[in-house]
Amino acid sequence: MTTLSWIAVAVFTMAYVLIATEKINRVAVALGGASIMLALGATDAEHAFFSEEAGIDWNVIFLLLGMMLIVGVLKHTGLFEYVAIWSAKKARGRPFPIMVILLVVTGVVSAALDNVTTVLLVAPVTLLVCERLGVPPVPFLIAEVLASNIGGTATLVGDPPNIIIASRSGLTFNDFLSVLAPFVLVVLIVLVLLCRIMFRKAFRYDAERVKQVMALRESDAIRDPRLVVISLVVLGAVLVAFGLHTVLHLEPSVVALLGGLLLLALSRLDATEVAKDVEWPTLVFFAGLFVMVGGLVETGVIDTLARSATGAVEGKLWPATMLMLWASAGLSAIVDNIPYVATMSPIVSELVNAEGGLGKAQVLWWALAIGADLGGNATAVGASANVVVLGIAERAGHRISFWGFTKYGLVVTVISVALAVPYLWLRFF
Numbered sequence: 001m002t003t004l005s006w007i008a009v010a011v012f013t014m015a016y017v018l019i020a021t022e023k024i025n026r027v028a029v030a031l032g033g034a035s036i037m038l039a040l041g042a043t044d045a046e047h048a049f050f051s052e053e054a055g056i057d058w059n060v061i062f063l064l065l066g067m068m069l070i071v072g073v074l075k076h077t078g079l080f081e082y083v084a085i086w087s088a089k090k091a092r093g094r095p096f097p098i099m100v101i102l103l104v105v106t107g108v109v110s111a112a113l114d115n116v117t118t119v120l121l122v123a124p125v126t127l128l129v130c131e132r133l134g135v136p137p138v139p140f141l142i143a144e145v146l147a148s149n150i151g152g153t154a155t156l157v158g159d160p161p162n163i164i165i166a167s168r169s170g171l172t173f174n175d176f177l178s179v180l181a182p183f184v185l186v187v188l189i190v191l192v193l194l195c196r197i198m199f200r201k202a203f204r205y206d207a208e209r210v211k212q213v214m215a216l217r218e219s220d221a222i223r224d225p226r227l228v229v230i231s232l233v234v235l236g237a238v239l240v241a242f243g244l245h246t247v248l249h250l251e252p253s254v255v256a257l258l259g260g261l262l263l264l265a266l267s268r269l270d271a272t273e274v275a276k277d278v279e280w281p282t283l284v285f286f287a288g289l290f291v292m293v294g295g296l297v298e299t300g301v302i303d304t305l306a307r308s309a310t311g312a313v314e315g316k317l318w319p320a321t322m323l324m325l326w327a328s329a330g331l332s333a334i335v336d337n338i339p340y341v342a343t344m345s346p347i348v349s350e351l352v353n354a355e356g357g358l359g360k361a362q363v364l365w366w367a368l369a370i371g372a373d374l375g376g377n378a379t380a381v382g383a384s385a386n387v388v389v390l391g392i393a394e395r396a397g398h399r400i401s402f403w404g405f406t407k408y409g410l411v412v413t414v415i416s417v418a419l420a421v422p423y424l425w426l427r428f429f
Contacts, residue, residue, distance in 0.1 A: 005299040008042040012292055016334060019381060020402045027281045030288025037295035047298055053342055054294035056287050059253040060116075060160075060338075060384060064283060066256025067120045070235055072277035073267045075124060077228045081221035084128035085213065093210030095135050095203040099143055100192055102126060106144045107151030107188045111181070113242065114252065115152035115159060115385045119145055123392045134209045137398050139199035142405055145389045146377050146412050147191060152385075153373040154184040160384075161341040161372045168345040169352070169365045179366055183423050187374075187416045194415065198408055227267055234263040282391035289381065293335050302340060305331070307347060317360065320351065321367045321424060328371025329417045333378035333410075341372050363428040370420045378413040380405040 001009075015033035019026045037043050047054045074080065091097035102122060110118040122144055130137035152158035156166050156176040165171065222228055238259035242252050264274055296302050331340055348368055352361045376383030380390055380402045386409075393400045 001304055005301050008295045008299045009301055011036050012296055022402055027285045030285045034288040034291035037292055042295035043298045048291045048294055054297040056290040059251055061283055062253040063256045066260035067117050068278045069260030070263055071120050072274040073263050074231050077231055078221045078223035079228050080124045080128055082218045083125045085216050085218045088129050088213045093213055099140055102144055103147045106147040110148040110151030111154040111158045115148035116388055118148050119385045119389050123389055127396050132213050134206045136202050138400055139202040141389050141393050142408055143195045145385050148385045149377045149383050150187050154181040159373045161337050162369055164341045164345055165365055165369050168349055230266050234259050279391040282388055321363050324364055324367040325371045328368050329375030332372045332375030333382045337372040337376050360428050363424055374413055374416050377409045
């Protein structure tokens, strides 16, 4: 690697340490690191702002913005309160069954939608349920974001890295469903069991609060029935358009932004008030993080690491599979998995072709997908959904620290990736 490559690594490492130790606000760190990368020439304005491989992923930014606008309007309808009361009553006010309901919903919906969209919809409901029952919301939010990343692994559209892999490999929606969905189902069950152990202190039962919740009527929570109908129609149209992405030829970001702006216009609400619900610091943090990772891509750091790792085991399929699985999980824990997978895909394609291109050799694609998708659970900045939930929690007055998330995420990641080892062996070897 060149001198500039090492400098880029040093800048990224320092920024990551500051984010992890929380000595400085994470938004300030991300913007500062991005500015240094630009000033040093590790990347430039053209790549930072206009490159799909090494710049700000505007599709992610505008997808988030559009969905945040939709959620901002939904907050004014009372629909979240309705769902919160309904789920609490279904579980008879018992915290752990409520968590299981929310985890299952999050995991299943994340397989059909982008996991960021899912947590944007589920997190407000969670905050309201916990407030009603007097239980701490942080364990519920952490568990849900872990479930969203796991559930998103199951399908081609569930997580952006899977879309990149499908494009490069030629694997179909049914291929992803048949290979990954059974494994994801097992991991979700294991996650439920782990949550029962990891968050056992959060499942306190307040009989008086439960009694009050059971006496509530869900219908009373709806403040604007007209807006509920409009919001659900617009949201439904957005979700259908997501599913018809290949037919409509509209990027999900465009669909989300159009949906958000249309709903805002139809709602007759004050746009300034709705805009206050947008997680602006989260969007800015993403932008800075994308530029920093782009500096690593542009200076060849990620490419060098990837080629060194895969070159060491070329021609040895099982060792290559294991290295791909664990290296992808480790790297996706510290850098966004989208640019990582974009960099690795052509290298994996070469390895698969060298091994015959079909049959058993396809295991390398699945190792990449599982490692990159599940590795995002390991740290607070490993996946987009993690960052979004941390932002939502902080705005609600329930700050989740970097290590507060990571100490649970790391355990879940190690166990879930370890489960992939026997699964891949039995399935392909």
